[in-house]
Amino acid sequence: MSPLLSPDSPELDDAHFALLAHYAKHLGRAPKATRFASNTGERRSRQKGHGMEMLELRAYQASDDLRHIDWRVTARTGQTHTRLYAQENDHHQLMLLDLSSSAYFGTRHTFISTRFTQLAGIIAWRSKQQGDTLSYRLAYGDETHASNKSGTLSNLLSKLKSASQLQHRNSESNHASIWSNTLLTSKTHNKDVIILTDKQTWDKSEESALMQLAKHNRVYWIQIFDSNTYNLPAGHYQMADHLGLKQITISKHSMQQVKKDFFDQNAQLRQKLASFGIQHQLFDITESPEKIARYLLSQGAIH
Template identity: 80%
Template sequence: MSPLLSPESPELDDVHFALLASYAKHLGRAPKAIRFATNSGERRSRQKGHGMEMLELRAYQASDDLRHIDWRVTARTGQAHTRLYAQENDHQRLLLLDLSSSAYFGTRHTFIATRFIQLAGIIAWRSKQQGDTLSYRITYGNQEHASNKSGTLPTLLNYLKDASKIENRANGSNATSIWSNTLLTNKAHNKDVIILTDKQSWNDDEESALMKLAEHNSVHWIQIIDSNVFNLPAGQYQMADNNGIKPVTISKNSMQQAKADFLSQNTLMRKKLASFGIRHQIFDITESPEKIARYLLSQGALH
């Protein structure tokens, strides 16, 4: 069995993260980057100016270069507008990883949390290898870490290693959504945002923040499930955590109700994400993190 698909332990070590670097390097070539348009009329284009790529068009500000004023739009609207540019190879990426206590579970291969962490590791390594700018915010257990600085790969990998520890299952999880109440997401603009979380619901304030994030960025939402959990035979199971082993009784009716509740909530979430313009994709725990990373590559979220 592949050490990537079924690691020896759900708690990942330095050797495993070094292995992820190799997989990240050999993902293949990215297709031509997918540009996106927002509801507000901003868009990225391949039009060049001064050796750079145009990112957006916005109202003129006092600090803007006068050479970048778009005179056609200014004449049409009666308000000065500026073209903003970025280096052609400067890909801005924001990684949001949020793991609930329920993610520290799996019936086959490994935990859902571990699969998310493996994927986050590949994203981190790939960003480093391609020279892309990676900001991140990760929450797990009672921990929260964030950074928008370059050169923080070793620190991020240490956080991911810590996030894989089973003890996080018993430490609770962040009550608010990963994209809310932070300057890192509030100021995100023209970035490829990758959300990795097992959560499926949010309140009205969190929904407004998510809509704002999707309005100004290209957002990719990755969901990983263990479909086998709904096919377990009725009976009593032994569940282990930091507090020891305890029996859990599962009946056919409780299993059917749990599946129905999940599908109903998931359908609602998918519809909402689609209405926000967020690309959502669901994967099973039996699929490798390399495959999921290749999907992100095909969508332009990785390069």
């Protein structure tokens, strides 16, 4: 079975994160850029604009903006040349990873927490390979980490490796939602924001912050769950959470009710996010992180 779909351990090591670089590199090409309009009428072109620093001078291509033609070089060489600016190759992203203690669980292939950290690793590698700017904030267990600096890939991968450690299911975090009460998120504008979380609720103050984030950015909400959890046969099970091991008795009726509650709550979540202009996508743990990354690529969230 694929080492990406079913890694040897839910706790990922350096070798696995190195493997993710290969998958990130071969995701394919991003679709043609689209335009983004906020609720206030502000418009951001996802087609790169004219930056202040020229990156290179190259032969004209059919898709180039005519305003960027260097007429002096064109006249001197007899061949049309275009100025390519640094901003034209710069795609700004913010990745927010928020794992509850319940994410450190799985019935097949791996744990939900592992799938999230794999996906985050692919996003990190892809951003580095494409020369994009990636800021991030991570929350798991009782830890939070953030950076808005470029060139911190090794630090980010180290934090993601830590996030996959099962010890974090023993801590029930009390921090606010990943997007709330931080300078990193409150000052975020004109970015593609990718929220990776298994959580489905927030309070009123957190909702206001989420609305502000969606007002000035294109936001993608990626949720991963384990559908097989709702197909367990009736019986007695030993489960582990932040309180330790405990015995759980499952009946057919209780399982059906838990499944209904989850999907009812998820439908409400999707409707609420849609009202903010946030794209929500629910993936099963049986789907590989590469497939989820390709979805983000198809939506323009990563390049």
